[in-house]
Amino acid sequence: xxxxxxxxxxxxxxxxxxxxxxxxxxxxxxxxxxxxxxxxxxxxxxxxxxxxxxxxxxxxxxxxxxxxxxxxxxxxxxxxxxxxxxxxxxxxxxxxxxxxxxxxxxxxxxxxxxxxxxxxxxxxxxxxxxxxxxxxxxxxxxxxxxxxxxxxxxxxxxxxxxxxxxxxxxxxxxxxxxxxxxxxxxxxxxxxxxxxxxxxxxxxxxxxxxxxxxxxxxxxxxxxxxxxxxxxxxxxxxxxxxxxxxxxxxxxxxxxxxxxxxxxxxxxxxxxxxxxxxxxxxxxxxxxxxxxxxxxxxxxxxxxxxxxxxxxxxxxxxxxxxxxxxxxxxxxxxxxxxxxxxxxxxxxxxxxxxxxxxxxxxxxxxxxxxxxxxxxxxxxxxxxxxxxxxxxxxxxxxxxxxxxxxxxxxxxxxxxxxxxxxxxxxxxxxxxxxxxxxxxxxxxxxxxxxxxxxxxxxxxxxxxxxxxxxxx
Numbered sequence: 001x002x003x004x005x006x007x008x009x010x011x012x013x014x015x016x017x018x019x020x021x022x023x024x025x026x027x028x029x030x031x032x033x034x035x036x037x038x039x040x041x042x043x044x045x046x047x048x049x050x051x052x053x054x055x056x057x058x059x060x061x062x063x064x065x066x067x068x069x070x071x072x073x074x075x076x077x078x079x080x081x082x083x084x085x086x087x088x089x090x091x092x093x094x095x096x097x098x099x100x101x102x103x104x105x106x107x108x109x110x111x112x113x114x115x116x117x118x119x120x121x122x123x124x125x126x127x128x129x130x131x132x133x134x135x136x137x138x139x140x141x142x143x144x145x146x147x148x149x150x151x152x153x154x155x156x157x158x159x160x161x162x163x164x165x166x167x168x169x170x171x172x173x174x175x176x177x178x179x180x181x182x183x184x185x186x187x188x189x190x191x192x193x194x195x196x197x198x199x200x201x202x203x204x205x206x207x208x209x210x211x212x213x214x215x216x217x218x219x220x221x222x223x224x225x226x227x228x229x230x231x232x233x234x235x236x237x238x239x240x241x242x243x244x245x246x247x248x249x250x251x252x253x254x255x256x257x258x259x260x261x262x263x264x265x266x267x268x269x270x271x272x273x274x275x276x277x278x279x280x281x282x283x284x285x286x287x288x289x290x291x292x293x294x295x296x297x298x299x300x301x302x303x304x305x306x307x308x309x310x311x312x313x314x315x316x317x318x319x320x321x322x323x324x325x326x327x328x329x330x331x332x333x334x335x336x337x338x339x340x341x342x343x344x345x346x347x348x349x350x351x352x353x354x355x356x357x358x359x360x361x362x363x364x365x366x367x368x369x370x371x372x373x374x375x376x377x378x379x380x381x382x383x384x385x386x387x388x389x390x391x392x393x394x395x396x397x398x399x400x401x402x403x404x405x406x407x408x409x410x411x412x413x414x415x416x417x418x419x420x421x422x423x424x425x426x427x428x429x430x431x432x433x434x435x436x437x438x439x440x441x442x443x444x445x446x447x448x449x450x451x452x453x454x455x456x457x458x459x460x461x462x463x464x465x466x467x468x469x470x471x472x
Contacts, residue, residue, distance in 0.1 A: 009343040012357050013274075018334045020083040021275040021314070021360040022201035029205050031075045032212075035219035035241040041069040043409070044236060044245035045216075046224045046258065048072025049081035050394060051251030051387060053207035054402035057124075059249075060214040062406065068216045069243055071236070073223035073255070077204025080254065080394070083364040085273065085304050085316055087139065087294050088203075088395040090118040090194040093421065094372040095393070096164060097155070102371060102467065103421050110421065111164065117400045118196065128213075130206030132199045133309040139195035139294040140188040142176060147453045148298040149173070149187035156189055167193045180295060181288045182349045190293070197294050197306050200395060227258035227384070234383050247409045250386040251402075253394070254328060254367035259379045259386060264428035265369050266388050267326045267435065272338045272363035273316030274346065275308070276356050284311055286352040299450045303345060312359075315346045322439045325432055333363045366392050371426035371467060373397075376404050385409045389426065427467070 017024065043059050043066060045052045056070045092114040093099025093107075100107050125134050143149040156170040169190045171179065176188035212218055219238075226237045233246040236258075250258060254268050279287075294306040296317075303317040319338045323329070339361040347354055369375060369389030374397055376387045385408040387401035394401075404422055407414045416422060429435045449456050456464070 008354070009347055010340050012343050012347075013336075013339055013361060014357075016274070016339070016358040016361040018361055020201070020362045020364075021308070021312070022086070022199055023078065023082045024360065025201060027205075028201070029076075029208065031220035032218045034221040035071060035238050035243070037241045038244070039069060039217070039241065040244045041067045041217070042246050043068045044234070044243050044248045045070040045251060046236065046248065047251035047253070047255075048076035048204075048208070048218070048220065049079055049251060049253065050204065050207070050398040051253060051390075051401060052249070053081075053204060053211060054399045055249045055251055055405055056211045056216045056218075057207060057214065058399075058402050059406055060211070060216060064214070068211075069245070070211065070216055070218045071222040071224055071238060071243065072218070072220045075220050076208045076218070077201050080364060080366050081204045082201040083273075083362060084200050084366075084392070084395060085294075085306060085314055086198050086200045086395065087304065087306065087393070088118065088121065088134075088196040088198050089139070089393055090114040090396060091393065092117065092373065092397050092400050094391050096159060098372050100159075100162075100164075102373075103419075106420055107164065109415070109419070113400065113416070114396075115194070118194070118396055121396060121399055122196070125206070128206070128210045130203065130210065132202035132206055134196055134198045135292060136193065136196040137292045137294065138190060138192040139296065140171070140176065140179060140190045141296055141298055142180075142182075142185050143187040143298050144184045145299075145453070146186060151454065152187050152189050152298060167191060177288075179288065179291060179293065181286070181352075183351065184349050195294055196396075197292065198395070199309065203395070224252075224258060229380055229383070234380060246383070248384045249402075249405045249409065250384065251398075251405075253388050253390065254365045257386060257388065259384060261379075262377070262386055262388065264431075265375065265426055266367040267322060267429050267439070268328050268365040269368050269392075270319075270321040270323070270332050270335070270363050270365055271316065271392065272319060272335055272342065272361070273314055274339060274342050274358045275360040276313045276315070276353075277359050279311045279313065279353075279356070283353055283356065287350060301447055301450055303342075303349075305349075313346075313350075313353075315342060318342060318345060320443070322436065322443075324436045326435070328365050332365070334361075335363055338363070366390075366394075368392070369426040370429065373421070374401050375425050376401065376408065376422050377425070378408050382409070382411060
C-alpha cells in the first residue's frame with residue numbers, strides 16, 4: 001500500500017465521528033425509567049436488544065393477558081442491535097452453506113422456517129407501522145478473485161441440484177457489474193428475496209414502542225445482577241429493585257449469561273464499520289446499485305456493504321477482533337487502525353468514489369459460537385430459557401429464537417423445538433490461554449487461505465472436520 005494512497009484514504013476519516021450512524025439519530029426515544037423496588041410478573045425478559053424485544057412482543061401476542069416485564073442494562077438497542085449493518089436475512093443458520101454442512105437432513109425445513117420468519121417480520125412491521133426503512137432488496141455475494149468466482153459457480157450448481165436455489169441466480173462478471181459496478185467484482189450469487197435491508201436502531205426502537213403499547217413493562221438502565229430460584233419461579237436482582245417471575249427468557253447474547261454453564265459456549269468478537277456521507281446523484285450513478293441490494297464478498301475475511309435510505313454507503317467487516325480473556329469493554333469499540341484499513345479497502349473496491357468522506361466510524365462486540373449460528377436451552381427445571389450465538393446474523397434470526405424460547409418455556413413440542421439445530425449445542429470454547437491461541441491461529445490460517453487461492457491448511461481442515469470455527 002503506497003504511503004500517498006494511505007494518506008488520501010485516512011484523510012477521508014478526518015471528520016468521522018466514533019459513534020454508530022444508526023444511533024446518532026435525533027429521533028432516538030428517551031429511555032424508560034429504571035426499576036425501583038420489587039415487582040412480580042408472569043414472564044421476565046432480560047435484555048433490550050432484538051432477542052428480548054421479539055420475545056416480549058410475541059409473548060404478548062400469544063397471550064395478551066400475560067404480564068411481561070423487560071429489563072435492559074442500558075438503553076434499548078444500544079449494543080449490537082443498534083450497531084449492525086442492517087442485513088435482515090431469512091437464514092437461521094448463518095447462511096445456507098453452514099446450515100447444509102451441519103444439518104443436511106433438515107436444511108429444507110430450516111430454509112422454509114427461515115423464509116416464513118422473514119415474512120413474519122415484514123408483516124409485523126406493516127401491522128404495527130414500524131418505520132425502519134425496510135427494503136426487501138436481496139443480497140449479492142460477490143467474488144473478487146478468479147478462484148472465488150469458480151467456487152460461487154460450483155456452489156450454485158450444488159444447491160440447484162439439491163433444490164435449494166429458488167430465488168437465487170448466478171451472475172457472471174458482466175452481470176454482477178450491471179447491478180453494482182466495481183472493478184474488483186468477478187462474479188456474484190444473487191439472493192433476490194432472502195434478505196432485507198433496514199435501519200437497525202429504528203427497528204429496535206419500533207419494537208420497543210410496540211411492546212409498550214401491548215402492555216409490556218420496560219425498565220431501562222436496569223441491569224440484571226443475579227438469577228436464583230424463588231418458590232415455584234425465579235428471582236432476579238437489579239441495582240434498585242428485584243423481579244419475581246414465573247418464567248425468565250434470557251436475551252443477553254454477548255454479555256455474560258446469568259446461567260453460568262452457558263458462558264463457555266460464546267466469545268465476543270469486535271466488528272467495525274464506516275458510513276460515508278450521502279452520495280451525490282453523479283456518485284451514485286458511477287456505482288450503479290439501482291436495485292439497492294446488500295452485498296458481501298466471498299473471502300474468509302469478508303466485507304459487508306449496503307446503501308442507507310439517504311444513499312450513504314455502509315462498509316464494514318474484515319477485521320474480527322477477539323480480546324484476550326473474552327472481555328467486553330467500551331474501549332474496544334473504537335479502533336482507528338481498522339478504520340484506516342477499511343477505508344483503503346473501500347476505495348480499492350470503488351475507486352470512482354475517491355474524494356467521498358466518512359461521517360461515522362464505529363465498532364462493537366457481537367457473540368459468536370463454534371458453529372456460527374444460534375443455540376438454545378433451558379435451565380432451572382425449565383423455568384429459564386436462553387438463546388445466544390447468532391454470530392452477526394441475528395437481525396432476522398432473533399425473532400425465530402424468541403419463538404423457540406417461548407416454546408421451551410411453555411413446555412411445548414413444536415416443529416421448532418424438534419429441530420436438531422435446537423436440540424443440539426455447539427462445542428464450548430476452551431479456557432484461556434487456549435481460546436486466544438486457537439482463535440489467533442485460526443485467524444492467521446484464514447488470512448493465509450485468502451492469500452493462497454482459498455487453499456485451507458491442515459489446521460483449517462482439522463477444524464472443518466471437527467465442526468469448529470471462528471467467524472463474525
